[in-house]
Amino acid sequence: MASSVEELKQEYGRYTFRKILFIIICICLTVTMFWLSLAVGTRQLSLEESLNLFINHLMGNIPDHDSNIWYDDNIVWNYRVPRALFAITAGAGLSVAGAVMQGVMKNPLADPYTTGVSSGALLGASIAIVLGFSLGGSGIAGAGVVINAIVFAMLPVVAIVAMGPFFRKSPASLILAGVAVSYAFSSLTSLLLVTTDSSTLATVYHWQVGTLTEVSWESIPPVLAVQVVGLAILFPLANKINLMALDDKDAKSMGLDSEKLRMVCLVILSVMAAIIICYVGVIGFVGLVIPHMVRIVLGSDNKYLIPASAALGAAFLLTCDVISRSIDVSSSIPVGVVTSFIGAPIFLALIIREKKNVW
Amino acid sequence: MAMNKNTKIIIAVVVVLAIVVVVAAVFLMQPQDVTKDAKEMETSELKMYGNINGDGFIDDKDTKIIKGLIDQGKTAKDYPLADANQDGKLSQEDIDLLNKVIKGESCTIWHMNLHDYNEDGIMDYEKVSTKFPISSMICTGSSNTFMMLYMAGIIDEVKGASYGSTVDNLYNDCYKDTTKTVKLGTSSTKIDFEDGKGAASDLIKKENVTAVLSDWNRTYLTNEKDFENAGVDVIRFAAASTEIDVIAHDYYMLGLLFQKQDRAKEVVAYMxxxxxxxxxxxxxxxxxxxxxxxxxxxxxxxxxxxxxxxxxxxxxxxxxxxxxxxxxxxxxxxxxxxxxxxxxxxxxxxxxxxxxxxxxxxxxxxxxxxxxxxxxxxxxxxxxxxxxxxxxxxxxxxxxxxxxxxxxxxxxxxxxxxxxxxxxxxxxxxxxxxxxxxxxxxxxx
Structure with a gap:
């Protein structure tokens, strides 16, 4: 008996170790990619130069304006560092949002945009770009797009929450409500876009597929704050989200109000996704696929699925951004294009190799 | 019940964040009073501080007039255009600066950019400083900009340009020759500073570029802050203007900055x-x-x-x-x-x-x-x-x-x-x- 308990402990230790190891590997990969991302871009810098510039700046050794390295310090610190930090934050946030959304909706096709935040944000951005109208006032260029996007992104969520009393808040109903709202917003966006010129269309398109080009230090605090708050709320709920895999009635018998928890998660996840979208557009694939990849490797326990998704999502989006900047074309390829191009074959390969059923 | 409380907290956080974003954005984007002295500049052919007589050049005539004003105890408030270095007072330093300009020595000058900086569709005068003289620059390459530079004789100084497919083959041996002028993208209105392989930051450093030239229209070079923050001056002209006072400023300013005043004089006279x-x-x-x-x-x-x-x-x-x-x-x-x-x-x-x-x-x-x-x-x-x-x-x-x-x-x-x-x-x-x-x-x- 003692030996079987010991074996069980050892087995559990190995089980936990594998999961923690996976997370540590992802974090190491993220750190490595962060370093690489400092050296990749228009200005040609070596890995050593870029790391020295970063560490020196971090230690408070900011070069004088007249010094030889001031220009390179500006590029590393004001362009590459915030871009990398944003990629890490957004990758982690979208992946966690996807993992939790799939869990609470009990649907493998759910993603952070299930409630229609992406179509709402796209409509808001299109109104600012095409019509020049912004809720933040006219003439504030990029800020107008951000403000419109965040306000319009929240409209579908508000609509679904407000309509809550009128329909059953089952996963299927919520997904269908999100689809309906998305279609309504998409039709309005299409109406705007068919009347505009090609250069405006190109601007909207870049936004539609997601690009990290416009990221600056100003983008980091709001996005980071929302993701940290969101993650801080979601991590402790991991066990409850595990229970939601059960039928709602069974979950209720264990003291969990699934409908209520689902609605709360839905609002949190939508806010997490919306704040990312409003700065960089709709980065697809990450929120849908990264949680599946993690599930295939680690299983569906949200206690590990959530942090592992965060770690892999961060590494994945940062890697995709580095690739998008490395390809020798006139400007960087939108990162949303790279996430799909790189992620889809990896995901397919995992599905083909996977034997166990995680859903 | 606890969930309801959480919901309220989340909504409150979102609302506060949204308000902060809106207020910060509106505050940060408030236009500054960069059109100060615009009225005084209106009649100047070269809209530059120190060009006190309003002609197309900085020369001894300007320094003599400013010397006279200093001797009479006049102030920069009385004669804002005489304050060449924009330090708020009239002094020998203004004359010293203009003498440097006359000799073609390195210094920083203050002048007006033609720019719809408040995005109302109307061209404004925007006070800016520029490192003088310019020997290496990049530009957004609309047809009008290329033609203006070409006529001003500014060719070898253009180290990089962004342009589309409709640019005339007239420039095959200069601006369109990518061994001489690096192509910085396919838009005639935009240059990325730091992005993929085709942006400008590497070229700027390697060619010691000190200025980027663009048009007055608000759709041009919307990322001008990237260049300014990197120490690259943004100079804006109205390359498609049909008004002689604007055309004169365009060419006189280019002539001064690139030390091609004789050519500028010739172009303006023919115009x-x-x-x-x-x-x-x-x-x-x-x-x-x-x-x-x-x-x-x-x-x-x-x-x-x-x-x-x-x-x-x-x-x-x-x-x-x-x-x-x-x-x-x-x-x-x-x-x-x-x-x-x-x-x-x-x-x-x-x-x-x-x-x-x-x-x-x-x-x-x-x-x-x-x-x-x-x-x-x-x-x-x-x-x-x-x-x-x-x-x-x-x-x-x-x-x-x-x-x-x-x-x-x-x-x-x-x-x-x-x-x-x-x-x-x-x-x-x-x-x-x-x-x-x-x-x-x-x-x-």
Whole structure:
């Protein structure tokens, strides 16, 4: 008996170790990619130069304006560092949002945009770009797009929450409500876009597929704050989200109000996704696929699925951004294009190799 | 119950964040008073601090006047244009700065950029500082900008440019030769600073670029802060202007910054001569011209744009001026079919201004007609009769001359060709075009 308990402990230790190891590997990969991302871009810098510039700046050794390295310090610190930090934050946030959304909706096709935040944000951005109208006032260029996007992104969520009393808040109903709202917003966006010129269309398109080009230090605090708050709320709920895999009635018998928890998660996840979208557009694939990849490797326990998704999502989006900047074309390829191009074959390969059923 | 509390907290956080973002954005984007002294600058041919006599040059005449003002105890408040270094007082330091400029020595000058900085569609004067002189720069390469630089003799100094496919082959041996001028993207309005492999930051460092040159229009170089933050000055001109005071500033400023004052003087003198001729031809017949101008396929220009200004510069009336089009400068005709309602708008000409190969290759006219004139002909009372395609790849006054030749009986293509030939002979480097052998205006018949 003692030996079987010991074996069980050892087995559990190995089980936990594998999961923690996976997370540590992802974090190491993220750190490595962060370093690489400092050296990749228009200005040609070596890995050593870029790391020295970063560490020196971090230690408070900011070069004088007249010094030889001031220009390179500006590029590393004001362009590459915030871009990398944003990629890490957004990758982690979208992946966690996807993992939790799939869990609470009990649907493998759910993603952070299930409630229609992406179509709402796209409509808001299109109104600012095409019509020049912004809720933040006219003439504030990029800020107008951000403000419109965040306000319009929240409209579908508000609509679904407000309509809550009128329909059953089952996963299927919520997904269908999100689809309906998305279609309504998409039709309005299409109406705007068919009347505009090609250069405006190109601007909207870049936004539609997601690009990290416009990221600056100003983008980091709001996005980071929302993701940290969101993650801080979601991590402790991991066990409850595990229970939601059960039928709602069974979950209720264990003291969990699934409908209520689902609605709360839905609002949190939508806010997490919306704040990312409003700065960089709709980065697809990450929120849908990264949680599946993690599930295939680690299983569906949200206690590990959530942090592992965060770690892999961060590494994945940062890697995709580095690739998008490395390809020798006139400007960087939108990162949303790279996430799909790189992620889809990896995901397919995992599905083909996977034997166990995680859903 | 606990969940409800959480929900409230989340909503409160979102609302607070949204408010913070809105307030911060609005606060950060508030325009500063960069148009100070704009009125005093209006009559100056070279809109630069220190150019106290308002001509096109910085010379001993300016330093003498400022010396006199200092001796009389005058202040910068009384004579803001005399405060060359913009330190708020008149002193020997202003004279020292101007002497450096006269000698071509390195210093920082203060001048006006022509820029719609408050995004209201109207060109403003924006006070900026620029490192002087400039020997290495990059630019957004619209047809008008390239033509302005070409005529100003600024060629080897252009280390990089962004431009699209309609730029004339006239520049094959300079701006379009990527071994001399690195191509920085395919947009004529935008240069990325730091992004993928094709942005500007590496070139700036390697070629010691100190300035980026762009147009006054708000759609150009929307990321100018990236360049300013990297210590690269942004200089803006009105390359498509038809007004002599603006044209004079453009060339005098370029002449000063790039140390090509003699060339600038020559260009401005010829511009003045040509604009006088066009003015005379346009006013001689006292003829009422009602027309519209199109700069994009199936769009008409409205409001204050470079295109409507060209129409007005030859005393044509923009037939759409009576409409209420908001702040936009172009409207899509198919969304505004009222423009073909003859009870509201009557016009005899539709002038299509387009950049396509002009000096070195014949355009595919069948394609041009099909792209530009066909749709309008289906709705407009005159069909194709009265629609003209005018090449945008030529000096602005030559363009004006060709448009005038469409409107007025006393002047014709030959007259416009002669004016155009003058520019080619005087300012096109090693080019022997006979413009009368080429076609720059096509009737859509």
């Amino acid at each position: 003045k001569e040509v604009l006088d001729k066009i003015e005379q031809a346009s006013t001689k017949e006292n003829k009422a011209i009602s027309a519209v101008v199109s700069s994009m396929t199936n769009y008409y220009s409205v409001g204050d744009s470079d295109y409507t200004a060209l129409l007005k510069s030859v005393h044509g009336k923009n037939a759409l001026d009576s409409g209420n089009w908001g702040t936009t400068t172009s409207i899509k005709v198919l969304d505004n079919l009222d423009v073909f309602n003859t009870d509201k708008y009557r016009y005899d000409y539709v002038v299509h201004l387009r950049a396509y190969n002009g000096y070195t290759a014949e355009a595919d006219m069948a394609k041009l007609y099909n792209d530009y004139t066909k749709t309008i002909a289906e709705y407009w009372e005159h069909g194709t009769n009265g629609q003209y395609i005018v090449n945008g790849n030529m000096p602005i006054p030559a363009r004006m001359a060709y448009v005038a030749s469409l409107f007025y009986d006393g002047v014709d293509k030959k007259w416009a060709d002669e004016i155009h030939q003058g520019f080619v002979d005087k300012f096109f480097k090693n080019k022997n075009f006979k413009v009368s052998d080429l076609t720059f205006v096509y009737p859509a018949e």
